[in-house]
Amino acid sequence: MARHLITSAIPYINGIKHLGNLVGSQLPADLYARYLRTRGHEVLFLCATDEHGTPAELAAAKAGKPVADYCAEMYAVQADIAQRFGLSFDHFGRSSSEQNKRLTQHFAGVLADNGLIEEVEQRQIYSETDGRFLPDRYVEGTCPNCGFEDARGDQCDNCTKQLDPEDLIDPRSTISGATDLEMRATKHLMLRQSQMRGQLSDWIESKSDWPLLTTSIAKKWLNDGDGLQDRGITRDLSWGVPVKRGDAEWPGMEGKVFYVWFDAPIEYIACAQEWQDAGGGDWARWWRTDKGADDVRYTQFMGKDNVPFHTLSFPATIIGSGEPWKLVDYIKSFNYLNYDGGQFSTSRGRGVFMDQALEILPADYWRWWLLSHAPETSDAEFTWENFQASVNKDLADVLGNFVSRITKFCRSKFGEAVPEAGAFGEAEEALIADLGERVARYGAAMDAMEVRKSAAELRAIWAAGNEYLQAQAPWTTFKTDPDAAAAQVRLALNLIPLYAQLAAPFIPDASAKMLAAMRVEDTGWPDDIPTALTRLAPGHAFDVPEVLFAKITDEQREDWAERFAGVRE
């Protein structure tokens, strides 16, 4: 038994997440956490909302609410949807927590003590009308790169170029529309990442088992151009973690906050403290290598745009502190899931969002499709045709039909209990041996976090049961040899709890229904397949379950495709 710390990239607070966000971070992290728990490992699975920064302030302003209230409301919304999607966090925290505030200020203090923070004078856009500096998205204007007129101060949505507010042509305030903007001097803190380039580079080079997507992005930032750059970690905003040097005031930094990308990953640690404070357990055992976290294996999940911050900036904070914090052991990153010929977009309301998804189908349908099509080696695309096809085939025809067919057949010929007669023959032994190998391969793929491959192995395990039924045809056998048919049915019924346990990380609700119908306790991972397949003894009573998965009709598909073609208001 090992100890696994798992974190998902923390979802930003300014709206309900779309299916791309889900499959790029929280969902595969949940798959892995659930899998490791079934294998008997000790798991701490953490996630939180990422609440600071200008997009939250702007979204709150748009909603006409104080930003703290807005974040509290959106946190509740996200926590509820996550729960309904079966995301099995041990704790779902908030980056605006007191714990994170203290830790963020602590890290800034020790980094400064270690000479890794530089105070710089910068000239930034100031608005007379608004009486404040205008960082990031508080400025809009024309993109110097492509001429798009509504480019934001941090990025152009049209050509995706990363920008600084002062790059914009004809800048205007997003708050008031004011154009009486001027450059004013202001003081900021820079994290001297460039000083740590050698250390970070050695560390990344040592991670030969990481996904290529992860290491290639890290190496690009380490080596392209002039190499790793220092990074501003403060902003002239009011919403955020106030800049302090540990517990002490930081002269010249009054009224400023840390940049959201500095405090957000620190929330992974703070979240464990929140978990402890909520009655969870000892957080330091998971995070401090001087307090028992030495044997913890730490895995992070995220989409590709988050990789630079997790491979370089956050490790710079951790390593630079010189304190015994746990460093990440493995970073599983994902490409993008696109929506029907374009991109998912929260700001433009394009695609299917988590709440809408659950309005039309239960979580397991989405979990299965998303995970079995996870954008691992390249970007992937959600289309309604593909969604319909895989749900109908994998879940309804292969798994659902197997369960329904064999339980109903047993009820009609032998009653609602496992039949006793007959013995396993060659075909049964062959299936048991085949499943033994397949389950081992499935476990290996899950251990390696190869999400699509795991789904394919699982689907093949379900299909093997169907092929067995098809070939042995107990309904035909029954006419000439009812005892042989009884043995066939007994084996097939025993496949149901096996399938349920193996599938639980992917489709937890259906799995629980299958176990309930077969009246068995979840005993975790089946270590020995021959034993698992004789678990339901003769006479063991069961219930024919309700339909596990309904097929998606062409009408539904067309209806949904139309409903989700536009943008969400």
Ligand SMILES: Nc1ncnc2c1ncn2[C@@H]1O[C@H](COP(=O)(O)OP(=O)(O)OP(=O)(O)O)[C@@H](O)[C@H]1O
């Ligand atoms: N289309 C996508 N496919 C896969 N992962 C994605 C996609 N878009 C975002 N992600 C990932 O989702 C996680 C949560 O993202 P976050 O809440 O910060 O939203 P975001 O990156 O601003 O995206 P958006 O603006 O589209 O909502 C991050 O790990 C991010 O990399």
Ligand SMILES: [Zn+2]
């Ligand atoms: Zn542009």
